[in-house]
Amino acid sequence: MNKIKIFKNNIIACICMTFALISCADLDEDPSISNLAPGAYSSQEELELGVTGIYGKLRDASQWTSFYVTGFGGDDITTHKVSNKIDFRAFDIRSVNGANSKTVGVWKDVYAMIRTANLVLESAEDLVLSDASVKDRLLGEVYFLRGTLFFHLARTHGRIPLPLTSEPDFEIALSSQLEVYEQIESDLLLAEKLLPSIYPDVNAGAPRPNSGSARAILARLYMDWAGFPLKDNTRYNLAASSAKQVIDNAGSHGFGLLDDLEDLWSLNNRFNKESVWSISYCVTCGTPNRKYGKLGHPGDLLGWQETFAEIKFFEDFPEGPRKEATYRTDYDWENFSDQVTPVFKKIVGPGDEISLDDFDTNRNDFYMRYAEVLLIYAEASGRSGNVTTEAWESLNKIRRRAEGLPFDEPNAIVDVTSGDIAELAFAERKWEFAGEFIRWNDLVRMERVEEALSDRVPRVSRNAAGELVQVQNEIIGSLGTDNYFAPIPTREIILNPNLDN
Structure with missing residues (x-):
């Protein structure tokens, strides 16, 4: 890598088979236009190929566990104690440096997608289609993807650069944390405005996002914004109202809980209504998921x-x-x-x-589940001081299902209607999303990393000889806020010293 490259060529990845999996539209790629030269789009087909090209890059990056490497920092997930898992183990033991191959790879992949998104937006600026709603929908996806990708990277590094054009800026600096959140918010709000209530001709689980998908990710953003490092408590109100908006319109977005949590992990249910945005894969199409x-x-x-x-x-x-x-x-x-x-x-x-x-599996990534929307509403309602009966019900739906009960039928034994709903919901998230690579983000926003990771010693698990089993990867790095975010990749700082601040 000689510069922080801005790719204006080769923006269209080979996406035809996977697109056929998630949409009824016939968009088989024409090799003659698969490497569109930079410039203004002249047809709907070119815009569609530009948009689905971003998905191709996303799928190539997210098929590996590396894409979710920060999840190993949580108290729920660990990795092998030796072998070749050293860069995963670095997150597990809180000793990440700027040469970590996983963060280096994710940085490169995410910015390649963001640069492609910027080029698509520029190329479509003067495009006029007979059906304006089609252009809105496709551009809404681009804003959704760019905002979500900025957010994904910000959860790893905190402050990041925010390139908003396809032109290279080899001296770009890190944006402030506030600027990062404001840009993500701007992209997701615009995506919500442009996207339809439900994307036409796709499977369940929003493999192409709808306006509810954007609003759900916004709710997640506001929870982070209210926590560390900005601690803007006013964002809890926005998190609660955003989650409630998704809940109130869940039917029109195709969202809902599955009756049985275990059904989520079955290959037969890789497309399901509980996912508010899915990244889809297909082994026979040559686009497998390699994390499971x-x-x-x-x-x-x-x-x-x-x-x-x-x-x-x-x-x-x-x-x-x-x-x-x-x-x-x-x-x-x-x-x-x-x-x-x-x-x-x-x-x-x-x-x-x-x-x-x-x-190689067909498992989809449920990037965010409807269960999280419900728990955001419950927790944010409590932290904003505006607890409602609907907030308690959102929490209780998750509690009932956890016990194998119908989630929409009140149960006096399981239901809670008093106490600290925010802490009850936070605890519920701990169990509900175990192993889904998001626990670390909860610990960071609530500044509970030290509390969680200082108490990892097994208490009751013993082997056949009666010996207490041991923690496989001992913490060696700081558990303080100074070590919450991973360093910017060293090679990027060498190329652009403005990123070192």
Whole structure:
């Protein structure tokens, strides 16, 4: 890499088969126009190819666990104690440096997508279509993707540069945290305005985002904005109102809870209404997801030993259907010889659905679930001091399902209607999203990293010899706020010293 490159050529990735999977539209790629030269678009087809080209880049990046590497910092996820997982392990033990190959790769991939998005917006500026709503919808996707990608990277590094044109700026500086959040907000608000209530001709789970997808990501953004590092408590009101807006219009967006949490992890349900935005994959199309299956098993089970569950978190996890849906409790994991840690069912799949020999799967990424929208509403309502009966009901729906009960039927044994709803919802998130690579972000925004990671010693798990099992990866880095965000990749700073501040 000789410069922080701004790619204006080769913007269209090979996306035809995956696009066919998620849309009924016939957009098979024409090789003669797959590498459109920079310039103004002259047709709807060129705009469509530009937009779906971003998805091609996204899928290529997100098919690897690296895309979600910050998740290893949480108290729910760990990785192998030796082997070739050193850059995942760095997040696990809180010792990340600027040479970490995972953050280097994600930085490169995300900015390649952002640069492509900028070029698409510029190329479509003067395009006039007979159906203006089509152009709005496609541009809405671009703003959605750019805003979400900025957000994804900001959750890793905090302050980041914000390139908004396709022209290279080799001296661009880091934006302030406020500027970063304001740009993400701007993109998502514009996306919400341009996107339809539901994207036409796609499967469930919003593999192409709708206006509700944008509003849901906004709710997540406002929760981060209200927490560390800006601590703007006024954003809790916006988080609550945004989540409530999605809830009130869930039917028109095609969103809702599944009756059984475990059904989410079945390959047969990779398209489902609980996902408010999905990144879709397809093995037979040559676009597999490579984060699941084999990568979640230890060597004892022919696994590639990448993503495991923390022991203490597993011990603390409330017994019941949700724990059974989260972990492979049928495994005698305390007596594994390779890596003595529990295994996530969310990673390896239920039963024998994913072969032990397989690391290419059709599993989609549920980038954000409707369950999170409900819990954001409950938590943000509490933290903003505006608790409603609807907020309690949002929390109780998740609690009921966790117990294997119908989520929409009140249950006096499970339901809560008093106490600190914000803390109750925060705790509910801990269990509901275990192993989904988002616990770390919750610990950061609430400044609870030290509290969570200082208490990881197993208490009850013993092997066949009666010996207490041990933590596999001991913390060696700081648990303070100084170590919440990963450093900017060193090679980027060498190329542009303005990023070192």
